[in-house]
Amino acid sequence: MSxxxxxxxxxxxxxxxxxxxxxxxxxxxxxxxxGQARYVEDISLPGTLWAAFVRSPEAHAKIVSIDAxxxxxREGVHAVFTGEDLSxxxxxxxxxxxxxxxxxxxxxxxxxxxxxxxxxxxxVAAVIGEDRYAVVDAAEDVVVEYDPLPVVTDPEAxxxxxxxxxxxxxxxQVHQWxxxxxxxxxxxAQADVIVERRVVNHRTAGAPIxxxxxxxxxxxxSLTVWSATQVPHFVRLFLALLLxxxxxxxxxxxxxxxGGFGSKLQIYGEExxxxxxxxxxxxxxxxxxxxxxxxxxxxHGRDQIAYTKMGAKRDGTITAFHTRIVADLGAYNMVNxxxxxxxxxxxxxxxxKIPVVQTDIVGVFTNKCPTDAIRGAGRPEATHMIxxxxxxxxxxxxxxxxxIRRKNFIPKDxxxxxTATGVVYDSGDYDKTLDRLLEHVDMAAFxxxxxxLRARGNYRGIGFSTYTEVCGLxxxxxxxxxxxxxxxxxxxxxxxxxxxTGAVTVYTGTSPHGQGHETAFAQIVADKxxxxxxxxxxxxxxxxTGPEGRNTYGSRSLAVGGESLARCxxxxxxxAKAIVAHQLEAAPEDxxxxxxxxxxxxxxxxxxxxxxxxxxxxxxxxxxxxxxGLEATTFWEPENYVFPFGAHACVVDVDPETGKVKxxxxxxxxxxxxxxxxxxxxxxxxxxxxHAIGQALYEHVQYDEDGxxxxxxxxxxxxxxxxxxxxxxxxxxxxxxxxxxxxAKGVGEVGTIxxxxxxxxxxxDALRPLGVNYIxxxxxxxxxxxxxxxxxxxxxxxxxxx
Amino acid sequence: MxxxxxxxxxxxxxEHHLDVEPRVLLVYALRDQLxxxxxxxxxxxxNCGACTVHLDGRAVKSCTVLAVQADDxxxxxxxxxxxxxxxxxxxxxxxxxxxxQCGFCTPGMIMAASAxxxxxxxxxxxxxxxxxxxxxxxxxxxxxxxxxxLDAAASKSATIPQQPEVRA
Numbered sequence: 001m002s003x004x005x006x007x008x009x010x011x012x013x014x015x016x017x018x019x020x021x022x023x024x025x026x027x028x029x030x031x032x033x034x035g036q037a038r039y040v041e042d043i044s045l046p047g048t049l050w051a052a053f054v055r056s057p058e059a060h061a062k063i064v065s066i067d068a069x070x071x072x073x074r075e076g077v078h079a080v081f082t083g084e085d086l087s088x089x090x091x092x093x094x095x096x097x098x099x100x101x102x103x104x105x106x107x108x109x110x111x112x113x114x115x116x117x118x119x120x121x122x123x124v125a126a127v128i129g130e131d132r133y134a135v136v137d138a139a140e141d142v143v144v145e146y147d148p149l150p151v152v153t154d155p156e157a158x159x160x161x162x163x164x165x166x167x168x169x170x171x172x173q174v175h176q177w178x179x180x181x182x183x184x185x186x187x188x189a190q191a192d193v194i195v196e197r198r199v200v201n202h203r204t205a206g207a208p209i210x211x212x213x214x215x216x217x218x219x220x221x222s223l224t225v226w227s228a229t230q231v232p233h234f235v236r237l238f239l240a241l242l243l244x245x246x247x248x249x250x251x252x253x254x255x256x257x258x259g260g261f262g263s264k265l266q267i268y269g270e271e272x273x274x275x276x277x278x279x280x281x282x283x284x285x286x287x288x289x290x291x292x293x294x295x296x297x298x299x300h301g302r303d304q305i306a307y308t309k310m311g312a313k314r315d316g317t318i319t320a321f322h323t324r325i326v327a328d329l330g331a332y333n334m335v336n337x338x339x340x341x342x343x344x345x346x347x348x349x350x351x352x353k354i355p356v357v358q359t360d361i362v363g364v365f366t367n368k369c370p371t372d373a374i375r376g377a378g379r380p381e382a383t384h385m386i387x388x389x390x391x392x393x394x395x396x397x398x399x400x401x402x403x404i405r406r407k408n409f410i411p412k413d414x415x416x417x418x419t420a421t422g423v424v425y426d427s428g429d430y431d432k433t434l435d436r437l438l439e440h441v442d443m444a445a446f447x448x449x450x451x452x453l454r455a456r457g458n459y460r461g462i463g464f465s466t467y468t469e470v471c472g473l474x475x476x477x478x479x480x481x482x483x484x485x486x487x488x489x490x491x492x493x494x495x496x497x498x499x500x501t502g503a504v505t506v507y508t509g510t511s512p513h514g515q516g517h518e519t520a521f522a523q524i525v526a527d528k529x530x531x532x533x534x535x536x537x538x539x540x541x542x543x544x545t546g547p548e549g550r551n552t553y554g555s556r557s558l559a560v561g562g563e564s565l566a567r568c569x570x571x572x573x574x575x576a577k578a579i580v581a582h583q584l585e586a587a588p589e590d591x592x593x594x595x596x597x598x599x600x601x602x603x604x605x606x607x608x609x610x611x612x613x614x615x616x617x618x619x620x621x622x623x624x625x626x627x628x629g630l631e632a633t634t635f636w637e638p639e640n641y642v643f644p645f646g647a648h649a650c651v652v653d654v655d656p657e658t659g660k661v662k663x664x665x666x667x668x669x670x671x672x673x674x675x676x677x678x679x680x681x682x683x684x685x686x687x688x689x690x691h692a693i694g695q696a697l698y699e700h701v702q703y704d705e706d707g708x709x710x711x712x713x714x715x716x717x718x719x720x721x722x723x724x725x726x727x728x729x730x731x732x733x734x735x736x737x738x739x740x741x742x743x744a745k746g747v748g749e750v751g752t753i754x755x756x757x758x759x760x761x762x763x764x765d766a767l768r769p770l771g772v773n774y775i776x777x778x779x780x781x782x783x784x785x786x787x788x789x790x791x792x793x794x795x796x797x798x799x800x801x802x
Numbered sequence: 803m804x805x806x807x808x809x810x811x812x813x814x815x816x817e818h819h820l821d822v823e824p825r826v827l828l829v830y831a832l833r834d835q836l837x838x839x840x841x842x843x844x845x846x847x848x849n850c851g852a853c854t855v856h857l858d859g860r861a862v863k864s865c866t867v868l869a870v871q872a873d874d875x876x877x878x879x880x881x882x883x884x885x886x887x888x889x890x891x892x893x894x895x896x897x898x899x900x901x902x903q904c905g906f907c908t909p910g911m912i913m914a915a916s917a918x919x920x921x922x923x924x925x926x927x928x929x930x931x932x933x934x935x936x937x938x939x940x941x942x943x944x945x946x947x948x949x950x951x952l953d954a955a956a957s958k959s960a961t962i963p964q965q966p967e968v969r970a
Contacts, residue, residue, distance in 0.1 A: 025897055025898060025900065026897070026900065028905070029896070029897045029902060029905075030886045030897070031886075032902055032905030032908055033880075033889070033893040033896050033897055033902065033905075033908060033909075033912060034840070034880065034881065034883075034884065034885060034886055034889070034893065035838070035839070035840015035841070035879065035880035035881045035909050036840065036881075036886075037840075037905055038839070039839075039842070039906065041833075041839070041842075041843070042833075042839035132830075132834075133823070133825070133826075207940060208904070208906070208940055209842075209844040209850055209852055209904070209906045209907045209938060209939065209940050210842070210844060210904065210906040211844065256904075256905065257904065258842075258844075258904045258905065258906030258907075259903070259904040259906060259940050259941055261940065290846050291844065291845035291846045291847070291850075292846050513904055514903035514904030514905070514941050515903065516903070679900045680900070682900070682946075683900050683903060683941075683942060683946060686942055686943035686944075686945040686946065687903065687940070687941045687942050687943045688943075689943060690943030690944070691940070691943075713845070713846060713847045713849070714845045714847055714849035714850060714938070715847050715849060719938050719940065721934070721935040721936075721937075721938065721944075722930070722931040722932075722934045722935055722937075722939075722944040722947065722948060723931045723932050723934075723935035725931070725943065725944055725945075727927070727945050727948065727949070728943065728945050751943075
C-alpha cells in the first residue's frame with residue numbers, strides 16, 4: 001500500500017528542502033534498541049530511599065485512625081508520613097481550568113488524603129525506607145481504620161441526589177457548560193427525520209507500558225526531580241508553588257519517557273510528595289508506580305454518556321445536531337479533569353455543514369479515580385457521537401452512508417470554514433480524502449462479497465468514519481484564561497545554538513515520550529541551516545537547560561513547537577547571511593542556503609559553511625552593530641488551531657454464534673498537511689488507530705457498585721496484542737494548514753479520534769440484517785451476542801439466534 | 803533483612819556471583835545488582851513482556867523467574883544481543899522499520915522476536931503475531947514490529963546467529 005502522499009514534495013515545502021518530507025530513520029533509536037536509554041527507574045543516586053504508598057481499599061470512607069507503629073519499627077524504614085504531616089504545603093493539587101462565567105465545584109485534593117478517602121487507591125500514608133521490597137512490606141504493616149460512607153458510581157444516579165462524594169457541595173454536579181450554535185428548535189423544526197441515540201463512551205486507561213515514576217533530590221536548597229511526565233515545566237511550577245521553593249531552585253527532568261497518551265499530562269500527588277519527602281529527609285527519594293497502582297490511580301479517560309439528536313431533511317441534509325453529555329469526572333478535579341469533555345465541542349459539527357449545532361455538558365463527581373486527558377481527549381467521544389448517529393440517520397432515510405457524508409461535507413471552497421458555533425476550521429478537502437479511501441476500497445466488490453458471505457451465514461460489515469479534529473494547542477486568545485479558560489499561555493519556545501564547529505544544539509519546550517521529536521525537529525532545523533540532521537542535537541524535557549516551555553499534549557509539538565524552532569532557525573539563517581555578506585562583500589539578500597553552504601546567488605563557489613560562519617561569529621568578525629555569537633531564542637504561538645482530517649474504513653467479521661468481532665481490514669487516509677517525516681506520521685496513525693480499536697473491542701475500566709475496581713491489572717484490562725490485529729493500510733492527502741509556515745498539522749491523536757466509530761459502524765453494518773442497529777462499546781462477544789439475541793427476539797439467556 | 807542465597811549467573815558472557823534474597827526476581831537482580839537497566843518492568847502480572855530475556859537460549863519473562871531459579875544458567879539481555887556498532891539483525895530491522903516509538907517495550911519485544919527467529923527462521927505474519935502476543939506495545943499498533951521481524955527474517959544477514967550462551 002502506498003504510504004507516500006502524492007504531491008507531498010511539491011506542496012508548500014521549500015525548494016531547498018533536503019531533509020523535510022523524507023522518511024529519515026530515527027536519531028533516538030540506537031540507544032533504545034540496545035538498552036542504553038535511561039528511564040526514571042534506571043536512574044539511581046547514592047543514598048536513595050524508596051517510597052511506597054498505603055492506599056485506600058474503600059471507595060468512600062472517613063479515616064478514623066492510622067497506626068504506623070509497626071511499620072516504623074521495621075528495619076530500614078526511615079519514616080511513615082500521613083496527610084497531616086504535609087500541612088506545610090501551600091495549596092492542594094491544582095485544577096487549571098477556570099472557565100469564565102461557569103461555576104465549578106472544586107474540592108481540596110491533597111497528595112495524601114486528609115480525613116477521608118474518595119476512591120479506591122486514594123493514598124493515605126507513605127512509607128520511606130532503604131529497600132524497594134522492604135517499603136512494600138512496611139506499607140502492609142500500616143493499620144488504617146476506615147468508617148465506610150455510602151458510595152456512588154453511576155453518574156446519572158449521582159446527579160439525582162445523595163449520597164454525595166463531597167458533602168459540602170450538597171450535590172454531585174461539578175459544573176454545567178454549553179457551546180451553542182444557532183436555534184435548536186428552528187433547526188429540528190426543519191427536519192423530516194430525527195434520530196436519537198444514547199451513546200456511552202466508556203471509561204478507559206492510558207496504560208503506557210512504562211508506569212509513572214519519580215526521583216526527587218533536594219540538596220543545598222535546590223530540588224531536582226526526574227519524573228516520567230509529559231509536562232516537566234508544569235510540574236516544576238507546581239513543585240515550586242506547593243513546596244514554597246523559589247522556582248529558580250527547582251529543576252524537573254523528563255528523561256526517556258515510556259509513553260504517556262495523556263496519562264502523564266498531570267500534576268500528580270506522588271510528584272509533589274516525593275519532592276516534599278526528599279526535602280524533609282535530606283536524601284533522594286524514589287517512587288516507581290506498580291501496574292496495579294497505574295490502573296487504579298493514574299487518571300482514566302472518556303466515561304461520558306451522550307444523548308445525541310440529529311435532524312435531517314428527507315434528502316439527507318442535516319438541519320441540526322444536539323448532544324447532551326453527562327461526564328463522569330470521578331472523585332476530584334485534577335489538572336484538566338472538567339475541561340476534557342468540552343474539548344470535543346469545537347468539532348461537534350464534524351466534517352459537515354450543519355446550520356445548528358449545540359453541545360451541553362454536565363460534569364459529575366463519583367467515587368472513582370478522576371478522569372482527565374487520554375489520547376484524543378474529548379474529540380474521540382465527539383467523533384463517535386457524530387459518526388454513529390449519522391449512520392443511523394442514513395439507515396432510517398435509506399441513503400448510503402457514504403452518500404449522506406458527501407452530501408453534508410463542508411465544501412472545500414468554504415475554507416477557512418466557520419461552523420455554527422463560531423469555530424473556524426483552517427483548511428480541508430473532505431471529498432479528496434474520501435475519494436482516496438475509495439481508491440483502496442472497491443465498494444461494489446465489497447457489497448457483492450458481503451452478500452455472498454451472508455448467504456453462507458457469515459456476517460461481514462464495513463464501517464466508515466469521516467472526521468476532523470481540533471489540535472495544535474493553542475492560540476492563547478482562544479484557549480487561555482479569557483477564552484476557553486485554561487490558565488496558561490500556549491506558545492512554545494525554541495533555542496537554536498550553533499557551536500564553534502558548526503554543530504547545532506536546539507532546545508524545545510515540548511517534551512516527547514515516543515513521538516520522534518529529535519528526528520523531525522532536526523530535519524526542520526537542518527534544512528534552514530544547510531546542515532545534516534545528524535549534527536543537530538535536539539534537547540528537550542529539562543527545565544534546567546532550555547527556556548520555559550509548554551510541553552507535549554493536544555498534538556501541539558510539531559504545529560507549535562516545530563514552528564517555533566523553524567522560526568528560530570530562520571533568525572539564525574538570517575544572521576548567518578548577514579555575516580557571510582559581510583565577509584564576502586555581497587548583499588545579505590543575495591545569500592542563499594544551497595547544498596550545505598551559505599553562498600552568493602549565481603556564484604555557488606563563493607560561500608561559507610555554517611562552521612565557517614560560526615567561526616566568524618565567535619571571533620566577533622561580524623558586521624558593525626551586530627552581537628557576536630550564533631544563537632537565538634523564539635517564543636511563538638499560532639493564531640488558530642489546526643484541524644487535521646481524514647476518512648477511515650474498517651472491515652469486520654462478526655460470528656453470530658459467539659458475538660466475536662474480528663477486524664479483517666483497516667484502511668486509513670489522513671490529511672495532516674505537509675509532512676516533515678512521513679514514516680513518523682504513519683507510526684502515529686498505526687498506534688492511534690489501535691488505541692481506538694482497543695477501546696472499541698476490548699478495553700474497559702470497570703468498577704462494581706461498591707466502587708471496587710475490577711480491572712486492576714493487565715489480566716482484567718485487555719490491551720490489544722499483535723495476535724488480534726491485522727496489518728494496516730495507510731495513505732495520505734496533503735492540504736497544507738495556513739496557520740504555520742510549514743503547512744503542518746498535528747497527527748498524534750487522529751487515529752484514536754477516527755477509529756472507534758469506523759469499527760462500531762462496521763459491526764452494525766454486518767448485523768443490520770439481523771435487526772441490530774446499535775451497540776455501545778466495548779463490542780465484546782457478550783454484548784454483541786446479547787444484541788443479536790435481543791434483536792432476534794430470543795431472551796439473552798436463550799439459544800443461539802436463528 | 804532476610805537471609806540471602808548465593809547465585810551464579812552467566813550474563814551476556816560474563817560470570818557473576820550474587821547473593822540474593824530468595825524472593826528477588828531475576829529482573830531485579832539484573833537491574834539493581836548488575837546495573838543492566840535495559841530490561842524493563844511494565845506490569846505485575848507477566849502480561850506485558852517488557853522484561854523478556856533469554857535464559858539458556860529461550861525467551862522468558864524475567865519478572866516470572868526468581869533469581870535463585872536462574873542459578874548456573876546463562877542469561878542474555880538486550881545489552882548482550884548487539885551493540886550500536888554491531889546490531890543484531892532484529893535490532894537493525896526495528897530501527898529501519900520504525901518498529902518503536904517510546905522504546906519501553908522494545909528490549910523485551912526484540913528479545914522475544916530474536917528467540918522466535920532462532921527457532922523459526924522464516925515465520926509467516928500470523929506466526930509472528932502469535933509469537934509476540936505475550937509482549938504488549940501501546941505505541942506502534944504492532945504493524946511495524948511485525949514488519950521488522952519479517953524483514954529481519956528475510957534479510958541476508960539474518961541467518962540469525964545464536965548468541966554465545968556461555969555456560970557457567
